[in-house]
Amino acid sequence: MIQFQCDYTEGAHESILKRLTETNYEQTIGYGCDDYCEEARNTIRRVFGVPDAGVHFLVGGTQANATVIAAALKPYQGVICASTGHIFVHETGAIEATSHKVLAMPTSMGKITAAQVSHYCRAHYANSDREHEVQPGMVYISLPTELGTLYTKAELEALYQVCEEFHMYLFVDGARLGYGLMASDCDITPEFLAAHCDVFYAGGTKMGALFGEAVVITNKTLNQDFRYMIKRHGGMLAKGRLLGIQFQTLFEDGLYWKLGKHADQLAEQIRNTLQECGFSFLARSHTNQVFPILPDDLCEKLSRKYMYCYQERIDNSHSAIRFCTSWATRPENVDALCQDIRSLSAK
Amino acid sequence: MIQFQCDYTEGAHESILKRLTETNYEQTIGYGCDDYCEEARNTIRRVFGVPDAGVHFLVGGTQANATVIAAALKPYQGVICASTGHIFVHETGAIEATSHKVLAMPTSMGKITAAQVSHYCRAHYANSDREHEVQPGMVYISLPTELGTLYTKAELEALYQVCEEFHMYLFVDGARLGYGLMASDCDITPEFLAAHCDVFYAGGTKMGALFGEAVVITNKTLNQDFRYMIKRHGGMLAKGRLLGIQFQTLFEDGLYWKLGKHADQLAEQIRNTLQECGFSFLARSHTNQVFPILPDDLCEKLSRKYMYCYQERIDNSHSAIRFCTSWATRPENVDALCQDIRSLSAK
Amino acid sequence: MIQFQCDYTEGAHESILKRLTETNYEQTIGYGCDDYCEEARNTIRRVFGVPDAGVHFLVGGTQANATVIAAALKPYQGVICASTGHIFVHETGAIEATSHKVLAMPTSMGKITAAQVSHYCRAHYANSDREHEVQPGMVYISLPTELGTLYTKAELEALYQVCEEFHMYLFVDGARLGYGLMASDCDITPEFLAAHCDVFYAGGTKMGALFGEAVVITNKTLNQDFRYMIKRHGGMLAKGRLLGIQFQTLFEDGLYWKLGKHADQLAEQIRNTLQECGFSFLARSHTNQVFPILPDDLCEKLSRKYMYCYQERIDNSHSAIRFCTSWATRPENVDALCQDIRSLSAK
Amino acid sequence: MIQFQCDYTEGAHESILKRLTETNYEQTIGYGCDDYCEEARNTIRRVFGVPDAGVHFLVGGTQANATVIAAALKPYQGVICASTGHIFVHETGAIEATSHKVLAMPTSMGKITAAQVSHYCRAHYANSDREHEVQPGMVYISLPTELGTLYTKAELEALYQVCEEFHMYLFVDGARLGYGLMASDCDITPEFLAAHCDVFYAGGTKMGALFGEAVVITNKTLNQDFRYMIKRHGGMLAKGRLLGIQFQTLFEDGLYWKLGKHADQLAEQIRNTLQECGFSFLARSHTNQVFPILPDDLCEKLSRKYMYCYQERIDNSHSAIRFCTSWATRPENVDALCQDIRSLSAK
Structure with missing residues (x-):
């Protein structure tokens, strides 16, 4: 996980x-x-x-x-x-x-x-x-x-x-x-x-x-x-x-600022991927937290491999969730997430 | 120090x-x-x-x-x-x-x-x-x-x-x-x-x-x-x-108990040395804190090399102080302290 | 007053x-x-x-x-x-x-x-x-x-x-x-x-x-x-x-209940008068508090003779206010208030 | 009482x-x-x-x-x-x-x-x-x-x-x-x-x-x-x-000061009576509280007619108690108390 x-x-x-x-x-x-x-x-x-x-x-x-x-x-x-x-x-x-x-x-x-x-x-x-x-x-x-x-x-x-x-x-x-x-x-x-x-x-x-x-x-x-x-x-x-x-x-x-920038850039990569896939956001920023509004079935599929935070229910079939990156987030994990978002939402 | x-x-x-x-x-x-x-x-x-x-x-x-x-x-x-x-x-x-x-x-x-x-x-x-x-x-x-x-x-x-x-x-x-x-x-x-x-x-x-x-x-x-x-x-x-x-x-x-015993034994060494030198104690125990009552001039001399805790004034020329050992106390430091107590109180 | x-x-x-x-x-x-x-x-x-x-x-x-x-x-x-x-x-x-x-x-x-x-x-x-x-x-x-x-x-x-x-x-x-x-x-x-x-x-x-x-x-x-x-x-x-x-x-x-009823009845008299004059209410009840929504100029005129409580602004020219009766309220004062509400709102 | x-x-x-x-x-x-x-x-x-x-x-x-x-x-x-x-x-x-x-x-x-x-x-x-x-x-x-x-x-x-x-x-x-x-x-x-x-x-x-x-x-x-x-x-x-x-x-x-003086004077009357009878006091003052030290049997007898405050035990047979006068204390009640103290302690 x-x-x-x-x-x-x-x-x-x-x-x-x-x-x-x-x-x-x-x-x-x-x-x-x-x-x-x-x-x-x-x-x-x-x-x-x-x-x-x-x-x-x-x-x-x-x-x-x-x-x-x-x-x-x-x-x-x-x-x-x-x-x-x-x-x-x-x-x-x-x-x-x-x-x-x-x-x-x-x-x-x-x-x-x-x-x-x-x-x-x-x-x-x-x-x-x-x-x-x-x-x-x-x-x-x-x-x-x-x-x-x-x-x-x-x-x-x-x-x-x-x-x-x-x-x-x-x-x-x-x-x-x-x-x-x-x-x-x-x-x-x-x-x-x-x-x-x-x-x-x-x-x-x-x-x-x-x-x-x-x-x-x-x-x-x-x-x-x-x-x-x-x-x-x-x-x-x-x-x-x-x-x-x-x-x-x-x-x-x-080091503090360097770690901050590291997380922000990885969050931006997730944000861009989500946007490319056509998803909207509960809130927009360029910091380390990403709040996409996603179909519930996509959420469910992502949750088999990734832990994220549930934010709030948007409508019958959509939820806002939160992905958080940090000083320790590995680029390869973000790549994997983005890849999965793309492939799962493409279907 | x-x-x-x-x-x-x-x-x-x-x-x-x-x-x-x-x-x-x-x-x-x-x-x-x-x-x-x-x-x-x-x-x-x-x-x-x-x-x-x-x-x-x-x-x-x-x-x-x-x-x-x-x-x-x-x-x-x-x-x-x-x-x-x-x-x-x-x-x-x-x-x-x-x-x-x-x-x-x-x-x-x-x-x-x-x-x-x-x-x-x-x-x-x-x-x-x-x-x-x-x-x-x-x-x-x-x-x-x-x-x-x-x-x-x-x-x-x-x-x-x-x-x-x-x-x-x-x-x-x-x-x-x-x-x-x-x-x-x-x-x-x-x-x-x-x-x-x-x-x-x-x-x-x-x-x-x-x-x-x-x-x-x-x-x-x-x-x-x-x-x-x-x-x-x-x-x-x-x-x-x-x-x-x-x-x-x-x-x-x-490990917890082993570290406890380590400190208690080193405290006992200090306590025994003080007792041999004829000093009395504010309180007696066999734990890691030692509370001798010492002449003020001896305190002053010890304070040049050792940090201890001031506890309370006993009379015009004596104070109770506290030596504390711990899991990290080095035997050689206790040896040095005991040696100094002996030589300083012998004079 | x-x-x-x-x-x-x-x-x-x-x-x-x-x-x-x-x-x-x-x-x-x-x-x-x-x-x-x-x-x-x-x-x-x-x-x-x-x-x-x-x-x-x-x-x-x-x-x-x-x-x-x-x-x-x-x-x-x-x-x-x-x-x-x-x-x-x-x-x-x-x-x-x-x-x-x-x-x-x-x-x-x-x-x-x-x-x-x-x-x-x-x-x-x-x-x-x-x-x-x-x-x-x-x-x-x-x-x-x-x-x-x-x-x-x-x-x-x-x-x-x-x-x-x-x-x-x-x-x-x-x-x-x-x-x-x-x-x-x-x-x-x-x-x-x-x-x-x-x-x-x-x-x-x-x-x-x-x-x-x-x-x-x-x-x-x-x-x-x-x-x-x-x-x-x-x-x-x-x-x-x-x-x-x-x-x-x-x-x-x-006595407690008798005093309660006294106030409630006088409040009802005020409420009825206001309703007869065509005013609406912020909240409706039959207790001792009356919350009419009144034109600001009527409020102003009433305030020359009566103290009431300002509740909240409704729109540019109307406010909700509160009249409170109590165990001690005199019927003649309520009569006077009702009379004034009638005559002032009739104009 | x-x-x-x-x-x-x-x-x-x-x-x-x-x-x-x-x-x-x-x-x-x-x-x-x-x-x-x-x-x-x-x-x-x-x-x-x-x-x-x-x-x-x-x-x-x-x-x-x-x-x-x-x-x-x-x-x-x-x-x-x-x-x-x-x-x-x-x-x-x-x-x-x-x-x-x-x-x-x-x-x-x-x-x-x-x-x-x-x-x-x-x-x-x-x-x-x-x-x-x-x-x-x-x-x-x-x-x-x-x-x-x-x-x-x-x-x-x-x-x-x-x-x-x-x-x-x-x-x-x-x-x-x-x-x-x-x-x-x-x-x-x-x-x-x-x-x-x-x-x-x-x-x-x-x-x-x-x-x-x-x-x-x-x-x-x-x-x-x-x-x-x-x-x-x-x-x-x-x-x-x-x-x-x-x-x-x-x-x-x-009026405040007059009432204060009233109580103080009545307390003084009690205090003087107790002193004349040879009793000592836990604390001395000239305010409205009197703290005599009395034999327990005298306390017991007084308690049949007067309410006072128990203060503390002095020894096996004596207690300190408190008499309090106030703005409302009646002189005749103080007279009665003093009279009783005198007669009970005379025996």
Whole structure:
């Protein structure tokens, strides 16, 4: 069975394993205070052009989301996100566990707009009984989104401006950041991203690390005492250097971006094949996720050899599914998939 | 600088790194549902003699503590522990973050007794205004404790009985379980432990794994829906197999116990040397932590070459400190330390 | 200015004030353990036909909602409600403050259906990754709803059955219960209600008391230790007898139902007048809330003399507003309003 | 049975009931936005000399404590208090319910000192691993304390200074404020109190109101958006004017202080009688609580006619108990008690 159902089916890029093995018997102090972490923090600051940012290494995405959001919000505040947002649908209430409401907004293709957010906030503050409602305190977006789509520079800038106007933080979930920024249709650079939000993270788990998310906090107020928050949320890894070593490896020479581009190109090959065969898509993007709408019998046939993700039912005989490529995807497996799609849909 | 300040200064046992490397490019499904995890769960069930237990792999100790305790308690209940307990002093309120009070009890050498707990509960239920107080719902102990001490079979049995009497769960934090059960003065076996509590964990982080704690839940009610709890607390590792592979390696052929004994024996060597030199101890045990009371000038001299943990001030000229050995401690480093203790204290 | 904007603009029914004054200097023990509370609990058990139910007096609705829901749910569970539900929109995240997600469902006229709930639950349990989502643990409905509408016996019974099927509690918010059960089109009796849910409350605040909600818990498991929950949520009134005296007065001789009918009839008079004048309604019911859709200039004219509630914009020149009658509404004020509606809309 | 077990056994001062009755049928808007509340807020600002303070009326003490503390603390912070503090022992974890730890300190007679707090904070910030501990963010004291004792001006000033030094809020629980400030040995004035803390409350429940606590927030940052916090904690009374009317009555002409002095003088009469009879006291003060240490047989005899509070066992044959006077205590009942103490202890 060849797996395309997600981007965390393999272990880690070999250079990461190699580095972990080489340093295995060194003795370091714990909790991210070692030299490897410090080096990785500096590398990341350099790559994103934010020399003063706080950089913190957490183990997973749900943990990163909950820790950042809980650090940012006052008790009576909530976080705005798209109704498809990971924090709204796929984290078992991890945000509510920190006692905050997720304020879900209707979304088109996984994105929300500055106009939507502005309208919502304006209505809240215009309400004389507003203290009976949750106050919006943060906007959470994903780059790329759950549907693989991307915000443009202009959209990100507009959202950031609305956040400033209504005294909200802007938080960008970059679990798949490398796949996003390397997409052929992405006009956002690492530096632009870091300059247009208060906090974001560059995901490692889905981008070639064994695990780990690098949280970058450019807003000084938010960064203050953030390590207390990490510990409180069970996110402070005892052997913190494991994270430092992995992120240093990913970012020191651009491996992160190279892996992103690898996956994007293979996804594009699948996308092109599907399009040539005449299929349409639930969402269009040039990142590592492909969401074709396929006849159910084709899905069934593909499922004998390939694992993919079921997305949603379209009509009586069609479903939207997801193929995901990753840093580890082998070109020969993509070739096989494309070949099978062609031959199965030709009949 | 030679490090004795804690038991998580190195990476992982080489057989773990080897196994991670060998399996690196295999594709598995996520979140602990893969075959490696299933295999490790069965191995652990076998080792502890609990074929029906739930076994869950979490990343760290604070996370394991908070997730288990939050799963066990009703909203108005708290967890009883020694005033030295890790959850009371060293976790930045991670238990309170789940909205539960930690009910700290006076302790002698890190332990609490069945009599203490019984007295507390009896007083609570005898109080006609008891609903103005937090109801005790769980007892948390560590094996070994923060001071390296051990509960006996009789003590554990008595605590478990009190817990049953007052409808409380008994939870054993085994972050250093291997060092505890392998101590020369420990009369508790793996099977006995598992049969005399509702939930415990066998720590990996301090026992030769890169990271990870294996939570074993023998109480069926507590185990129900526990995976929701893990996800909600940000503890469900995407590449769950990393934990399965590590715990399978540690437990399949007794490596876990071998590593525990290794550290205990080296600690005993340090302990014997200190005793021969006439020093007393803050706490006595035969596990991997040594707590001598030393003259401040000797501490100062040792600190030029060795890292240790400062524990507490004893008097104007003496301090209690902690030396910690581990699965990775090299005999030659212990020899050097012992030699230096002897020569420095001889003067 | 004559106020129709809500049903809590006056103090309390005069017989309540009288009784509070008469008993003022008696000495009683606190926290609801006095004889007045016991008497009121028994009266309420009798009226609703539930001799074994737990009856608890809380001060306000948000407090009652949060306390009941937090008592019912396991940490990873959420509560299903209509997207118009009070707990979803008007309580500043009081439910999320107890760390639970409110699972809002699309609604027609403030109600949700058994079919909706069943479909949602079925989908949840069919999902192999369900532990990544919040588990539904309770259904919350209002009787009458926020839009004054009512569930029928059949609808309530069906909801209760779905709840049992999926191991969920059914909770009925009866802040306006008297206005609901006394409505001319309501086929639910007090006994039927109590027999078809796990917990409900009969509101006092909007029904003639100074304040207070009588929470009735028919489910024994949910009732256990509920007083701890009340205290923990800051809802245990020191002078608890104030609540006992009020609810005894409301329920001993049917005053509660009489006051409900009074308001419903006056609301019907307003409704009929509006209908005669040719206006339509946002929602239709026979309870104490009236939701006409009116031309903006009529609204403006009415607002010079009457306070009402703005509900929502319908189109460029029309708005839906709410008139609320209550136990205290004077017939002459309703006459005046009807007269003005007639004359202003005649022009 | 004559009740001395607490200070909330009766209803309300007659002038409060009278005023509630007179205003009963007036129509006002809800949630504390009416004119009565505004008037009472201004009166309280005047009485305490804080023209710019936020004044908020809550229903009860536990609610006030939880709301204020949750508003003040960052997620990883805790609140320091005496180990006898109400929030630590008598509120069923209401503070922990907001996810904050109560940092209990050893106490002498219910008080904590500036030196204690300073030492604790200094140690916290000196610890290089401080992020593994809860950060102190607020100090909570009671005036008078649970044992009826009082802070002096100098002690309050010193505590406030330490709080400023370590960026903590100082919060004074004044559930019995009138009994405290009117005590013959109290050198703190209303103005001094308000000028030497960030937030305090003047309790109504124990001081002649039916219920209610007036929270006064002098710290502007803490006051911001506080109404959201009240609503979120279920503390926003729909008929808010009930609180405004009560507090206006208590404070407009000094009734609050008069009632405080009444109770203090009657308590002093009991205290003097006990002293004359040769009994000692668990704690000494001149407020409305008296804590004699009495032979068990005397306690038993008194209990046939009087209700008092059991405090703690002193030795085999003696117990400390509490007599509480209040705004409603009748002099003839105190005379009777004193007479009985004299005659029973003479034998």
